[in-house]
Amino acid sequence: MKNSYKNQNIAFFLLFLSTLLIVVPVGLIVLVIIQKGLPAINWQFLSDMPRQGMRAGGIFPAIIGTVYLVVGAIMFALPIGLLSAIYLSEYSKDDLLTRLIKLAIVNLAGVPSVVYGLFGLALFVVFFKFGVSILSGSLTLGIMILPVIITTSREALESVPQSFREVSLSLGASKWQTIRHIVLPNAIPGILTGTILGLGRAAGETAPILFTVAAFYLPRLPKSVFDQAMALPYHLYVISTQVPNVDEKIRYGTAFVLLTLVLFMNLVAIIIRYKFRKKKKW
Amino acid sequence: MVKFEVHDLNIWFSSIHALKQVNLEIRSNEILSVIGPANSGKTTFLRTLNRLNDLNAAFKMTGAVELERKDIRGIDIEELRRKIGMVFALPLPLPLSIFENVVYGVRMQGERNRKKLEEKTEQALRQAYLWEEVKGRMDESAFKLSGGQQQRLCIARTLAVDPEVILFDEPCSGLDPISTAKVEDAMVKLKEKYTIVLVTNNVKQAARVGDRTAFFLSGELIEIDATDKIFTAPQDKRTDGYIRGRFG
Amino acid sequence: MRKIKEFVIVKLIQVCGLASIFFVALIFLFLLKEGLSVFKTVSPFDFSFGKNWYPISEPAQLGILPLISGSLLVTLGAAVISIPIGVGCAVYIAEIAPLKIKEILKAGIELLAAIPSVVLGFIGMITLVPLVKNIFHLPTGLTALSGSIMLAFMAMPTIVSIAEDALYSVPKTYKEGALALGATHWQAIWRVMLPAASSGILAAVMLGIGRVIGETMAVMMITGNAAVMPNSILVPVRTLTATIAAEMGEAVVGSEHYFALFAIGIILFIISFAINVTADLFLQKRQQ
Numbered sequence: 001m002k003n004s005y006k007n008q009n010i011a012f013f014l015l016f017l018s019t020l021l022i023v024v025p026v027g028l029i030v031l032v033i034i035q036k037g038l039p040a041i042n043w044q045f046l047s048d049m050p051r052q053g054m055r056a057g058g059i060f061p062a063i064i065g066t067v068y069l070v071v072g073a074i075m076f077a078l079p080i081g082l083l084s085a086i087y088l089s090e091y092s093k094d095d096l097l098t099r100l101i102k103l104a105i106v107n108l109a110g111v112p113s114v115v116y117g118l119f120g121l122a123l124f125v126v127f128f129k130f131g132v133s134i135l136s137g138s139l140t141l142g143i144m145i146l147p148v149i150i151t152t153s154r155e156a157l158e159s160v161p162q163s164f165r166e167v168s169l170s171l172g173a174s175k176w177q178t179i180r181h182i183v184l185p186n187a188i189p190g191i192l193t194g195t196i197l198g199l200g201r202a203a204g205e206t207a208p209i210l211f212t213v214a215a216f217y218l219p220r221l222p223k224s225v226f227d228q229a230m231a232l233p234y235h236l237y238v239i240s241t242q243v244p245n246v247d248e249k250i251r252y253g254t255a256f257v258l259l260t261l262v263l264f265m266n267l268v269a270i271i272i273r274y275k276f277r278k279k280k281k282w
Numbered sequence: 283m284v285k286f287e288v289h290d291l292n293i294w295f296s297s298i299h300a301l302k303q304v305n306l307e308i309r310s311n312e313i314l315s316v317i318g319p320a321n322s323g324k325t326t327f328l329r330t331l332n333r334l335n336d337l338n339a340a341f342k343m344t345g346a347v348e349l350e351r352k353d354i355r356g357i358d359i360e361e362l363r364r365k366i367g368m369v370f371a372l373p374l375p376l377p378l379s380i381f382e383n384v385v386y387g388v389r390m391q392g393e394r395n396r397k398k399l400e401e402k403t404e405q406a407l408r409q410a411y412l413w414e415e416v417k418g419r420m421d422e423s424a425f426k427l428s429g430g431q432q433q434r435l436c437i438a439r440t441l442a443v444d445p446e447v448i449l450f451d452e453p454c455s456g457l458d459p460i461s462t463a464k465v466e467d468a469m470v471k472l473k474e475k476y477t478i479v480l481v482t483n484n485v486k487q488a489a490r491v492g493d494r495t496a497f498f499l500s501g502e503l504i505e506i507d508a509t510d511k512i513f514t515a516p517q518d519k520r521t522d523g524y525i526r527g528r529f530g
Numbered sequence: 531m532r533k534i535k536e537f538v539i540v541k542l543i544q545v546c547g548l549a550s551i552f553f554v555a556l557i558f559l560f561l562l563k564e565g566l567s568v569f570k571t572v573s574p575f576d577f578s579f580g581k582n583w584y585p586i587s588e589p590a591q592l593g594i595l596p597l598i599s600g601s602l603l604v605t606l607g608a609a610v611i612s613i614p615i616g617v618g619c620a621v622y623i624a625e626i627a628p629l630k631i632k633e634i635l636k637a638g639i640e641l642l643a644a645i646p647s648v649v650l651g652f653i654g655m656i657t658l659v660p661l662v663k664n665i666f667h668l669p670t671g672l673t674a675l676s677g678s679i680m681l682a683f684m685a686m687p688t689i690v691s692i693a694e695d696a697l698y699s700v701p702k703t704y705k706e707g708a709l710a711l712g713a714t715h716w717q718a719i720w721r722v723m724l725p726a727a728s729s730g731i732l733a734a735v736m737l738g739i740g741r742v743i744g745e746t747m748a749v750m751m752i753t754g755n756a757a758v759m760p761n762s763i764l765v766p767v768r769t770l771t772a773t774i775a776a777e778m779g780e781a782v783v784g785s786e787h788y789f790a791l792f793a794i795g796i797i798l799f800i801i802s803f804a805i806n807v808t809a810d811l812f813l814q815k816r817q818q
Contacts, residue, residue, distance in 0.1 A: 008716035012626055018618030019627075022686050023635060026642045029653050080549050087547025091540075093339055103810060104550035110737070110806040111557060111799060112744025113647075114771045118778070118795040122560040126783055143553050150550065166334060167374050167436075171387035172364035172443055176536040181390070186377060204646030207746040207771075211778050233648045233747075240652050241751055255649050266644045270637075392532070 030259070037256025040249040046257070049219040054239055055246050059254055064221055065134075065229030066203055066261070069213065072138025072225070073145060073202045078195055081149030085191075088150070089157035090179055109147035114207040116144045121211045135225040137213025144208055145198035152197065156190020157183055189276035193269045200265035204258065206233040216242070232258045283310040285447060285477045286331065290345035293326055293501075295338060300326045302501045304345075308447075313469065313478040315492030315509065317485055319524065322498040324481045328449050331479065332366040333359060349447075364391070367440035371452040373432030375424035380416055383424045383435055387443035402442050410438035411468055430461025437468060447477045455483060466491050485525055489513050497521045561799055565792030568592065572786075577793065583757040585777065585787040592790045594797075596759045600674065600767035601743060603760050604753060607678025608685055608742045613735055615682070616689030620734070623690065624697035625719055636691075643687035651751035654680040659752055666764055672754030674767045680748050685738035692737060692813075696730020697723060733812035740805040744798060746771040770794050 048058025092098040120140030130136045160183050168178040184191075206214075215228040216238060222229040236254045239246045286308035293301040301323045308314050316324045326335065333354060335341045347354045354362055364387065375383050384403045385393075393399060403420070407413040412434040416427070424435055433453060440448055450469065454462040469478060469491055482488050488495050489509060496506040497518075505512065505521045516522045568577065572592050580593015623635050658679060663671030700723055708718035724731070754766025755776060768776075774791050781788040 004714050004717060008714045011716045011720070012622075015618045015622040015626060018615040019622045019635060021615050022619050022642070022683075022690070023638045025683065026638055026645075029645065029650070030641070032653065032657070033649070080546050083543050083546035084549050087543045091543060092547065101547060101550055103807065104554045106810050107554050107803055107806050108550055110740055110744070110802045111554075112746065112771055112802055114746040114774050115557070115561070115744070115795050115798050115802075118564075118774060118792055119557045119560055121778065122564050122792070123556070127560070143557075146550065146553065163370065163372075163374050164376060166337065167370065167376060168386070168390075169337070170332060170334060170363055170368040170370075171390065171439065172360050173387065173390040174360050174532075174536055176539055177390050181386075182376060200644060204644075204648070206646070206648045207775055210775055233646055236652055237648050237747060237751070240655060251652065255652050258646060259649050262644055262646055263641065266640070270640075 030263075033252065033255050033259055036248070037252040037254075037259075040253025041256060045250075045253055050217070051219070054217060054235075054243055055250070059232070059235060059257065061218060061221055062230040062232045062235040062254070063257065065213075065215075065231040066233075068134050068222065068229060069137050069141060069209065069231055070199050070202045072134060073141035074195060074199055076139055076142035077146050077149050077198060081146050081194075081198075082153050082191065084146075084150050085153035085157055086179060086184075088154050090175070090183065105147045105150055108143075109151075111144075112207075113144065113205055114210075116140055116208040117210050117212060119143075120208060125212055131226060132211070132213060132215075132228055133226045134213055134222055134229050137209045137229070137231075138225075140208045140212045141202040141205065144205065145202050148198045148201060149194050152194025153187070153191045156187035156194070159190065160186045189272055193273045196265050196269040196272070200262045200269070203265065204233055204262045206231075206237055209234060232261070284308070285310045285350065287348045287351070288345070289348070291327075291330065291347060292344045293323075293330065293335070294340075294342040296340040300501055301330070304503045306496060306503060306506050308477060308479060309494075310477050311473055311475075312493040313473050313480055313491055315488035315495040316479065316481045316498060317483075317488045317495060317524070318498035320483075321500075323501040324498045325451055327498065328368075328451055328479060328481050331447070331449060332363050332368055334368070364443050365445055366447045366449060367443060367445035368449040369433070369436050369440055369451065369453045372456050373429055373436055375427070375432050375435055378424060379421045380424050380427070380435065381420040384439050384442050386439060391443075403438075406438040406442040407435075409441050409468070409472070410434045411464060412438055428461075430457050430464060433457060433461065433465060434468065437465070441472075445476065447479065448472065450478065450480045450482075452482055453480075454487065462487075485527075497524060499524070558799060561792055561796045564789060565794075565796045566789075568786060568789035568793045572790070577790070581759055583773075585781075585790060590786055590790075592786070594770070594773075594790075594794060596757050597768055597770050597773050597794070599760055600753070600757075601769040601771070603674045603763060603767055604677040604681060604749060604769055605739060605742050607675060607763055608681035609735075609739055611678060611682035612685040612689060612738060612742075616686045616734070616738060617693050617731060619686070620690045620693035620697060620731075621719060621724075624694045625715075625723065636694075639687050639690050642683065643691075647684065647745060647747040648751075650680060650684065651748035654748060654752045662764075668764055670754060670766065672752055672766050674753055674760060674763045674765065677749045677753035677767070677769070678763070680752055681742045681745055684745055684748065685742045688741050689734045689738035692734035693727070693731045696727040696734065699730070700726040729812045729815050733809040736805050736809040736812070740802055740809070743805075744771060744802055746775050750775050770798055774798075 045058045047060050049060060051057030088101065120136055124130045124136035124139050125132055164182050165178050168182045209231055213229055214234040215230050218228060218230050236258055239251055239254065284307050288304055288306050291301055291304040316327065318324045329335045330347060376386060381403055384406055385399045388399060388402055404413060407416065412431060415431060424432065427435060454465055472478060480492065492509040494507060495509045495512040497504045499520055505516060505518045512521060513525060577592055577594060579595050580591065581595050582591040582593050583596050584591040623632055627635060654676060658676050659671035662673060662676045704722050704726055705718050708722040749769050750772035753769065753772065755768045755772060756766035757768040760767045774794055778791050781791055
């Protein structure tokens with residue numbers, strides 16, 4: 001008996017150790033980036049063009065480029081993703097087709113991000129002749145975040161109690177009216193959560209934009225959706241590996257801005273989810 | 283006059299035979315009480331009348347249900363459900379204000395005129411004996427009302443659509459005796475204008491408000507007759523047994 | 531009028547319902563369209579098992595064996611590190627951690643999942659790479675080992691969250707039964723909980739490895755990018771993903787090199803497809 005408790009203590013210690021091995025580095029990574037990146041942040045860094053081959057100046061065009069890309073991606077992915085979620089939650093039957101759709105979503109979520117880049121290059125840049133442009137990059141990112149939006153929206157829609165639907169239908173409302181006036185309004189927090197998570201994902205990805213939109217060095221703002229753009233994650237890649245002698249401060253500063261942007265969106269999503277779970281009326 | 287005619291109705295959910303060969307009619311302006319133990323098929327029967335069972339993918343039916351001699355499957359489903367209102371077992375206000383709950387069905391028909399909607403609301407709430415209690419609180423959430431008030435709100439919401447028939451699915455199962463009495467009062471008054479089908483677990487309630495009573499057991503209609511007869515001289519031993527509380 | 535509008539909306543919903551299938555098919559189709567052309571000049575055998583990857587020499591040599599080996603080596607290393615730690619952490623969170631700490635740990639794991647891969651690559655370059663260089667006295671710290679360690683981190687959130695889910699969904703009665711028979715908590719975990727959750731944990735491991743194989747930016751930044759056959763875990767390697775990311779920018783559209791990179795994309799797509807379908811089957815099995 002004593003022996004089995006001793007074993008238990010050893011085992012639990014090892015489990016605790018593995019947890020520490022994950023959590024401590026995560027904390028350190030975030031801390032290091034904050035500690036070294038925060039001093040680099042000032043208004044000039046955020047609002048200036050890069051200068052001297054990106055060795056000085058700010059990262060303004062990269063921030064703006066990322067905003068354009070993310071907004072474009074969401075404009076494409078939200079309508080399609082939401083309608084797709086409505087289909088799965090409200091219209092699909094439990095049949096082979098639905099199984100296939102769910103499998104396709106799982107696969108879409110698993111496709112390596114660089115393969116999305118290839119796909120975007122082949123379809124949007126070359127086949128549709130959109131060129132290396134914000135449009136191509138946004139559409140590529142949009143397809144990539146589709147599974148996130150579909151999955152979270154579907155969960156949100158399905159968590160609306162069935163009884164609300166029955167009540168609405170029993171009062172003579174049509175199915176679409178029921179979805180539009182009862183199901184959707186009550187699923188908005190969940191849909192919003194999914195949308196923001198998708199935004200965060202799109203903002204942080206590099207591989208899909210490598211050959212579809214990203215400009216190495218473009219010290220001006222893009223003029224139209226057919227223009228190239230800089231983007232934060234690609235910019236960080238470039239100044240860390242492609243350009244020698246970049247001040248460490250600028251690298252950390254860029255990493256800090258990107259990380260803050262992505263984590264901020266995740267935080268907002270978590271807060272929305274938490275608040276509405278507490279406030280739920282039924 | 284006959285409102286509903288049900289012919290040889292059989293219902294399955296997947297392989298479960300929920301209703302077996304049911305034949306009956308429901309008359310205009312009567313209250314038909316439907317009683318029976320749990321899983322006797324009485325709620326399934328009720329939900330067949332406004333085709334709410336159709337939502338269940340495993341639902342299958344044979345036979346026919348006719349509303350005023352027209353097969354209900356031939357009537358536009360939204361129109362059918364407007365004609366046949368339903369009050370559910372638990373108070374189920376929609377997550378909207380009191381006002382929006384009452385006018386929901388009317389709005390869905392396309393009515394936008396604020397004045398008409400307000401008239402409709404007052405009228406429906408008065409019929410459900412709720413107006414005096416809520417008249418100053420129209421914009422409050424319906425969830426702020428008490429259970430009994432919520433259930434009367436649900437009745438008002440159903441009335442606002444001007445139905446011909448109202449289906450009550452154990453409407454008092456979650457209510458205290460005083461609220462129950464109020465709901466029963468409302469039902470008896472409503473009989474003048476509407477046909478009412480009341481599914482209830484409460485045998486005494488069936489006796490109090492029903493003109494006729496139907497007894498279901500294991501998916502079969504055992505007996506249907508005037509309430510007095512069912513309660514004093516039932517034809518079937520099983521009816522007698524259920525009413526006297528031997529099972530169920 | 532309203533009916534017509536609703537009819538259109540419902541049709542639209544049905545069409546969008548198929549969007550995921552459509553896009554998966556479209557991705558595969560376009561990879562095939564561009565990638566299969568490479569086999570006009572290189573035989574599939576030489577492509578898969580050729581030991582030389584010199585895409586811009588004349589004539590080009592397009593053998594991806596070094597790249598496959600690089601991917602395998604890095605992935606294997608990452609699996610060895612991430613599986614025990616990830617599953618251990620999942621057990622700790624699901625079974626041992628007090629409720630409040632559990633929430634904090636889960637938030638930490640979510641945080642890790644949210645950190646962009648390029649940021650992890652950047653941190654890896656600055657911290658991990660010099661560390662590996664100094665410990666093993668290597669000429670460069672940009673090695674397969676550095677990549678494995680970094681990728682292990684990226685696999686862990688997937689492994690932890692899915693394995694934790696699997697453990698959580700084991701019926702409470704299993705554990706209570708074991709405890710009632712006098713087993714210690716650890717014995718109950720080891721003999722009852724882990725076997726009962728095994729298919730979910732297996733799925734977690736597979737999806738974690740899937741994430742590793744597909745990972746691009748971090749691995750490109752810290753594995754050194756040498757497209758040669760690796761003979762140890764302490765040398766620079768180049769993975770399939772990094773090859774695409776690093777070279778597509780320079781490949782001329784329609785060239786042999788361009789086609790070859792798409793052919794690598796086909797391989798990656800098929801691997802991720804196989805992993806996801808299998809993992810999904812395991813998860814489905816758990817639900818029954």
